Amino acid sequence: MLQEQIQKHLDSLTKPPGSLGRLEELALCVGLIQQTASPQIVSKAMLIFCANHGVAEEGVSAYPSEVTRQMMANFQAGGAAINVLCRHFGIEPVIVDAGVENPTRNFTREPAMTREEALAAIELGRSYVQARAQTADIIGAGEMGIANSTAAAALLCAFTGLDPSEAAGRGTGLDDAGLERKTAALRKALALHRPDPTDAIAVLAALGGREIAAIVGLILGAHEHRRIVMLDGFISCSAALVARAIRPASLDNVLFAHRSAERGHSLMLDALGARPLLDLDMRLGEGTGAALAIALVEASVRLYREMATFSSAGVSEKAHRENRAR
Amino acid sequence: MLQEQIQKHLDSLTKPPGSLGRLEELALCVGLIQQTASPQIVSKAMLIFCANHGVAEEGVSAYPSEVTRQMMANFQAGGAAINVLCRHFGIEPVIVDAGVENPTRNFTREPAMTREEALAAIELGRSYVQARAQTADIIGAGEMGIANSTAAAALLCAFTGLDPSEAAGRGTGLDDAGLERKTAALRKALALHRPDPTDAIAVLAALGGREIAAIVGLILGAHEHRRIVMLDGFISCSAALVARAIRPASLDNVLFAHRSAERGHSLMLDALGARPLLDLDMRLGEGTGAALAIALVEASVRLYREMATFSSAGVSEKAHRENRAR
Numbered sequence: 001m002l003q004e005q006i007q008k009h010l011d012s013l014t015k016p017p018g019s020l021g022r023l024e025e026l027a028l029c030v031g032l033i034q035q036t037a038s039p040q041i042v043s044k045a046m047l048i049f050c051a052n053h054g055v056a057e058e059g060v061s062a063y064p065s066e067v068t069r070q071m072m073a074n075f076q077a078g079g080a081a082i083n084v085l086c087r088h089f090g091i092e093p094v095i096v097d098a099g100v101e102n103p104t105r106n107f108t109r110e111p112a113m114t115r116e117e118a119l120a121a122i123e124l125g126r127s128y129v130q131a132r133a134q135t136a137d138i139i140g141a142g143e144m145g146i147a148n149s150t151a152a153a154a155l156l157c158a159f160t161g162l163d164p165s166e167a168a169g170r171g172t173g174l175d176d177a178g179l180e181r182k183t184a185a186l187r188k189a190l191a192l193h194r195p196d197p198t199d200a201i202a203v204l205a206a207l208g209g210r211e212i213a214a215i216v217g218l219i220l221g222a223h224e225h226r227r228i229v230m231l232d233g234f235i236s237c238s239a240a241l242v243a244r245a246i247r248p249a250s251l252d253n254v255l256f257a258h259r260s261a262e263r264g265h266s267l268m269l270d271a272l273g274a275r276p277l278l279d280l281d282m283r284l285g286e287g288t289g290a291a292l293a294i295a296l297v298e299a300s301v302r303l304y305r306e307m308a309t310f311s312s313a314g315v316s317e318k319a320h321r322e323n324r325a326r
Numbered sequence: 327m328l329q330e331q332i333q334k335h336l337d338s339l340t341k342p343p344g345s346l347g348r349l350e351e352l353a354l355c356v357g358l359i360q361q362t363a364s365p366q367i368v369s370k371a372m373l374i375f376c377a378n379h380g381v382a383e384e385g386v387s388a389y390p391s392e393v394t395r396q397m398m399a400n401f402q403a404g405g406a407a408i409n410v411l412c413r414h415f416g417i418e419p420v421i422v423d424a425g426v427e428n429p430t431r432n433f434t435r436e437p438a439m440t441r442e443e444a445l446a447a448i449e450l451g452r453s454y455v456q457a458r459a460q461t462a463d464i465i466g467a468g469e470m471g472i473a474n475s476t477a478a479a480a481l482l483c484a485f486t487g488l489d490p491s492e493a494a495g496r497g498t499g500l501d502d503a504g505l506e507r508k509t510a511a512l513r514k515a516l517a518l519h520r521p522d523p524t525d526a527i528a529v530l531a532a533l534g535g536r537e538i539a540a541i542v543g544l545i546l547g548a549h550e551h552r553r554i555v556m557l558d559g560f561i562s563c564s565a566a567l568v569a570r571a572i573r574p575a576s577l578d579n580v581l582f583a584h585r586s587a588e589r590g591h592s593l594m595l596d597a598l599g600a601r602p603l604l605d606l607d608m609r610l611g612e613g614t615g616a617a618l619a620i621a622l623v624e625a626s627v628r629l630y631r632e633m634a635t636f637s638s639a640g641v642s643e644k645a646h647r648e649n650r651a652r
Contacts, residue, residue, distance in 0.1 A: 014400055015407055016388065016498040020614070021587055021607030062342065062644045070641040074340055079634025081341055087632075088625050172342040173644065261347055279605065280622075281347030288346070295621060296606075299414050306413075308405025315396040318388045318499065 006031040006039075006304075013307040014315050022277065026255070026300035033228050033253050034137075040305070041137045041298045044091040046287045047128055047218060048075055048082060048142035049211035051121075052103035054112065055189075056147035060182040062173045065146045069100050071286075072144065081284055082142055085291035089298075091140065094132070098124055099210035107154065108188040111206045118205035118213050125217025126224075133225035140257075140294055141218055141229060141236040142287025143211045146172075152238035153264055154186055154207035158195035159241040160271045162264075169234070169263030172283075200245035208242070215239035216246070223250040230297070232290040233260035233283065237268050244272070257293035258282060332357040332365075332630075339633040340641050348603065352581070352626035359554050359579050360463075366631070367463045367624045370417040372613045373454055373544060374401055374408060374468035375537035377447075378429035380438065381515075382473035386508040388499045391472045395426050397612075398470065407610055408468055411617035415624075417466065420458070424450055425536035433480065434514040437532045444531035444539050451543025452550075459551035466583075466620055467544055467555060467562040468613020469537045472498075478564035479590055480512055480533035484521035485567040486597045488590075495560070495589030498609075526571035534568070541565035542572070549576040556623070558616040559586035559609065563594050570598070583619035584608060 006028050011017045018024060030039040050072045056065045074080045075095045078087075086093040098121060104112035113121070132139060145151075149171035156167045164186035170179055193206040204213055215231075216239045222229040231237055231254055243250045251272070258278035259266060269276060277293045310317050332354050337343045344350060356365040376398045382391045400406045401421045404413075412419040424447060430438035439447070458465060471477075475497035482493045490512035496505060519532040530539055541557075542565045548555040557563055557580055569576045577598070584604035585592060595602060603619045636643050 013407075014397065014405060015610050019498065019608065019610040020407060021609065023606060023608065064642055067642050070639070071340065074634055074639045074641060077634070077639065079340060079632075079639050081339075081346060081629055081633055084629050084632045085625060088628050172345065277606070280349060280603070282345065282349065283347065284341050284345040292622065292625065296618065299411060299618065302414050303407055303410050306405075306410045307407055308400055308403070313396070313400040313403065313405050315400060316390055316393050 002037060003032060005037045009037060010304065012309040014310055014313050020303060023300040023303060026297050027304035030228060030297065030301055033226060035226065039301050041301045043136050044138050044294055045132050045136035046082065046086055046091050046093045046140035046142050046291060047096060048093060048144065048287055049096045049098040049214040050144045051099035051210035053145055053147035053151055053209050054104045054106035055108060055150050055185060057106050058108055058181055058185040059178060060150040060185055061147045061171060062178060063146050068144055068146045072097065072100055080286060081288050082286035082291060085288055089291055089295045091291055091294060096128060098214045104209055107207050108185050112208060113205045115201055115205050118201055118208065121210040121213030122217035125214030126221035129218050129221030129225060129227060133227055136227065138228040138230060138294055138297060139218065139222060140287045140290035141215045141231050142290065143215065143235050143285055145209055145211050148209050148211060148235050149262060150182055150185060151207060151209040151212060152235045154189055155203065155238040155241055156264055156268050157186060157190055158203045158207055159197050159245065162267060166267060167264045171262065197245060200242050204242050212239050216242045219243035219250050219254060220247060223253045227253065229254045230257050230290040230294050232257055232287050233285055234262040234265045234268065235285055237272060240272055255293065255297065258289035328361065328363060329358060331363045335363065336630065338635040340636055340639050346629060349626040349629060352623050353630035356554060356623065356627055359552060361552065365627050367627045369462050370464050370620050371458050371462035372408065372412055372417050372419045372466035372468050372617060373422060374419060374470060374613055375422045375424040375540040376470045377425035377536035379471055379473035379477055379535050380430050380432035381434060381476050381511060383432050384434055384507055384511040385504060386476045386511055387473045387497060388504060389472050394470055394472045398423065398426055406612060407614050408612035408617060411614055415617055415621045417617055417620060422454060424540045430535050433533050434511050437519065438534060439531045441527055441531050444527055444534065447536040447539030448543035451540030452547035455544050455547030455551060455553060459553055462553065464554040464556060464620055464623060465544065465548060466613045466616035467541045467557050468616065469541065469561050469611055471535055471537050474535050474537060474561050475588060476508055476511060477533060477535040477538060478561045480515055481529065481564040481567055482590055482594050483512060483516055484529045484533055485523050485571065488593060492593060493590045497588065523571060526568050530568050538565050542568045545569040545576050545580060546573060549579045553579065555580045556583050556616040556620050558583055558613050559611055560588040560591045560594065561611055563598060566598055581619065581623065584615035
């Protein structure tokens with residue numbers, strides 16, 4: 001009934017029905033999440049979870065682990081790409097240390113986290129949503145963590161059965177030898193842990209990262225608080241695989257920002273049944289794709305709220321209706 | 327040399343090289359058009375050219391011709407989709423009557439315009455760019471004109487040799503019978519005028535519309551004044567076919583906003599060698615896709631200008647460089 005009410009309003013606006021395409025879908029989606037025929041996006045936040053990864057020891061990233069800390073400082077100083085985009089689109093960036101000085105263990109040798117550590121990291125993400133639930137209508141999922149595309153690829157393999165050779169990509173720019181090391185590390189980890197996708201927390205603990213777990217918590221918390229989550233690329237979508245396994249309905253509150261250039265992201269989106277909004281060959285993470293997509297969602301809601309209707313603007317409707325009236 | 331200078335700056339920013347994908351391409355493109363390594367987008371305008379079409383008599387649109395005038399009034403009152411998007415993204419809308427009360431002639435029976443009329447409409451578009459050249463860094467091409475997707479499809483056929491059955495789409499929402507009338511009108515017009523694509527003005531006069539001609543002038547004028555044009559969908563891209571035939575280099579200043587859901591637009595983009603930025607199933611026109619894409623261009627330039635560099639932020643570069651130094 002709410003859906004029909006929203007659709008009726010969309011069709012009353014001065015445009016051919018459906019001609020705003022996915023922007024109309026977005027306005028409808030926001031209305032359904034907010035449970036109102038007057039959806040609104042007033043304030044926007046971007047949670048940027050930063051953490052380090054023991055598996056970086058395996059030489060799976062083009063950059064050294066200290067870059068995670070350096071980039072977190074860059075976020076705090078306002079100099080990173082995500083800062084610029086947040087300023088441009090009026091999104092509040094919230095930088096969260098999810099484990100920069102407390103890396104996960106090297107999951108080619110032992111589980112990345114204990115079950116308790118994984119749950120604590122989920123709780124961290126959830127607590128941030130709880131704190132923001134009154135002030136942010138839409139929350140972007142950003143992240144930074146050297147080697148975290150290896151963790152995300154491991155989760156992709158664990159939840160879908162994909163082979164590491166399909167799931168591993170070049171991340172921040174690995175060369176061929178690095179990509180081989182990454183694929184080998186994934187094979188070793190999967191053989192060691194034999195992840196059981198029906199125990200999502202165990203999979204996350206074995207192969208995930210603290211920032212990924214925090215985004216799982218962000219998704220679960222957003223569902224509890226009826227807030228919209230905008231996922232970014234390969235890393236944040238790997239959290240959606242975990243969140244779906246824990247609580248399938250939590251994905252109802254999730255929007256998918258873009259198709260990353262990271263190999264494996266298209267397969268991951270397919271596994272999630274997701275059709276992202278943008279496809280701009282981006283592969284930076286941080287929430288950069290999410291920031292752009294949040295601007296689209298905000299635009300869609302403004303269109304819904306501010307456009308004139310056929311009757312208010314005195315615009316004639318479709319000709320065949322007129323003909324019928326004659 | 328300028329290109330290398332811009333690329334060098336892009337690669338010095340705190341992100342893996344190329345990881346902002348098409349946003350990096352956009353910043354480079356703006357720099358090359360503005361001929362500076364410090365590109366800037368300060369002010370943005372959207373020219374919305376409105377005109378009527380004699381071919382509407384053939385029953386080729388789902389809406390009656392008076393909607394053009396009614397929608398122009400809606401633009402002036404601020405109630406249309408393009409107004410909302412312009413407000414949202416800080417773009418100045420400029421509504422131009424290019425022939426609302428002065429429709430072209432029905433091109434299934436005679437040329438839509440005389441050569442002089444076509445040239446005057448081009449000049450109208452060019453004069454608006456000239457007037458805005460000092461104040462708008464980027465100019466969107468918007469349009470409104472009942473039956474103008476028939477004119478655009480006719481131009482597509484004339485310049486590419488495509489069959490009307492491939493070029494004709496449902497526009498604002500034609501039913502099957504309407505689509506048949508539209509295809510038949512195109513066949514009749516092409517048989518009558520036998521357009522010669524080497525005489526672009528003659529093709530435009532025979533089959534175009536005044537708003538399309540004005541967008542041709544906008545493209546030519548932007549090239550003369552080193553301004554960026556953001557084309558929208560099927561209608562404004564048909565003007566690019568004409569502009570290219572008149573002055574191929576004029577497309578250097580043109581960006582393509584989105585892939586419209588209008589059938590024929592993908593073929594038109596292929597003919598133009600264009601890869602648009604967005605694909606959101608939109609098919610409204612007015613400049614709505616262009617407005618969204620202008621926001622992306624602006625974001626790309628802010629990233630270029632405002633991001634910290636590896637050295638200014640104290641962030642380590644790629645690990646293999648470090649290893650080499652050891």
